[in-house]
Amino acid sequence: MAAKVLVIEDEEAIAQLLAYNLEKEGFTVRVAGDGDEALVALEEELPDLVLLDWMLPNVSGIELCRQLRARPNTRELPVIMLTARGEEEDRVRGLDVGADDYVTKPFSMSELVARMRAVLRRSAPALAGDVATFADIVLDRQQCRVRRGKRDIHLGPTEFRLLDALMQRPGRVYSREQLLDRVWGQDVYVEIRTVDVHIGRLRKALNRSGDRDPIRTVRSSGYALDETYGN
Template sequence: MCAKVLIVEDEDALRQLLSYNLGKEGYTVASSADGDEAMMAVDEEKPDIVLLDWMLPNRSGVEICRQLRAQAETRDLPVIMLTARGEEEDRIRGLEIGADDYVTKPFSMTELVARMRAVLRRTRPTLAGDVATFADIVLDRETRRVRRAERDIHLGPTEFRLLDVLIQRPGRVFSREQLLDRVWGTDVYVEIRTVDVHVGRLRKALNKRGENDPIRTVRASGYALDETYTGG
C-alpha cells in the first residue's frame, strides 16, 4: 500500500518541487497552499502523513497542528513541520504542539524522505516499507530488484519506474499521458508511443515463462495492473 502525503506549503515553487519528487518516490500526493484549504484537504484526502509549513496564510502551521491534535479523527495523524526557523526553542515548540518531526529549510529531498519514512515506521508501519507486491510480483525499491514467483526479473530503469507506478494502484487505469508525467517527468519531451514500447518491454520481462499477463490494456485509455489477475 502506498502512503498518501498532504503537502501544506504556500510557496508555489517548493510545493511543486515536493509534489514532483515525492510522487517519484512512490507517494500519492495532495497539496494545499494555505491553512484554511489545508483543513478541508485533511477531511477530503484522508492523508497518511502531513508536511506542514510553519508560516501560512489564514492559519499558521502551528494552529493547524494544534487543531489536528485536538480532533479525535486526526489526533494520531503524523505531522512533519517544514520551517525556516532553526532556533532550538522553535524546534521544541513545534514538537510540543504535537508535530512528529521538524525539518529546517533548506533541506535535501534525501533527508526529508528519510524523515518521512522514520515517522511512518513509528506511526503507520504498514505504509513505511520500500517493498510493494501484486499477486506473485515483488518490487523492492531499496535494492531495485523485482521478483516474480521467486525468480528474478531483470528490468531497465524505465521499466522499473513504470512497474512502480502501476503497482502502487492496482486496478487503476493510468493514461499514457499520466505515465509519461510519472515515469519520465513533466520537464522532458517524450513521444506518447514511447509508453507503449516500454510497456511491451515490461510485459516481455514479466511473462518469460508464459505466465498470465498482469498488465491490462484499456483501449483508448491506457494501462493498469489487473486486480483480477487474468491477464490479457
C-alpha cells in the same frame, strides 16, 4: 520510486525546512504557499501525500481539505494536517473534514516522517519501503532487482521504473500521460506511444508461456496492475 509530497505551507521558513528534511528522507517534494497555488499544483500532477497547514491565507487548510475530499481525483489522496491548534475539538474537526492524520506544531521531523510512512502504508503500501510486492512479483528498489516467483526478471531502467509506478497503486488505472510524468519526468518530451512500447517490453519480460499477464490495458484510458486480469 520516491513518494511525491505536496507541502502546502505559507510560512516560507517552515516550508523550506520541511522540503529540505523530507528530501533527505528520500521524498520528492513540491511546495505551495496557499490554496490557489496548491490547486494548480494538484491539477498538474497528483502527489502521493499532502502536508497541509491549517492557517493559510484566503482559503483555510480545513476548507481546502474539504474541497479535496469533494473532488473525484483527490477524494482518496492522503492528507496530513499541520497546525499549531492542539485542542481536541480542533483535531476532531480536522479529522472530520477528511484528514488522515493531524500533527501539531512544533513537531519533530522523525515523528512527522513516521506518521507519513504510516499513512502511506495504508494508502500505497509499495511506497513505504524498499521492497514492493504484487501477487508473485517482488521489486527491490535498493538492489534494483525484480523477481517473479522463483525466477529473476531482467528489466531495463525504464521498464523497472514503469513497473515500480504501477506497483505503487495496484488496481489503479494510470493514463499514458500520468505514466509519462511519473517515469520520464515532466520536463522531458516523449511521444505518448513510447509508453505502449515500454509496456510491451515489460510484458515480454514478465510473462513466460502460460503465465498470467498482470498488466491490464484499459481502452482509451491506460494501464493497471490487476490481480484477476489474465486468468
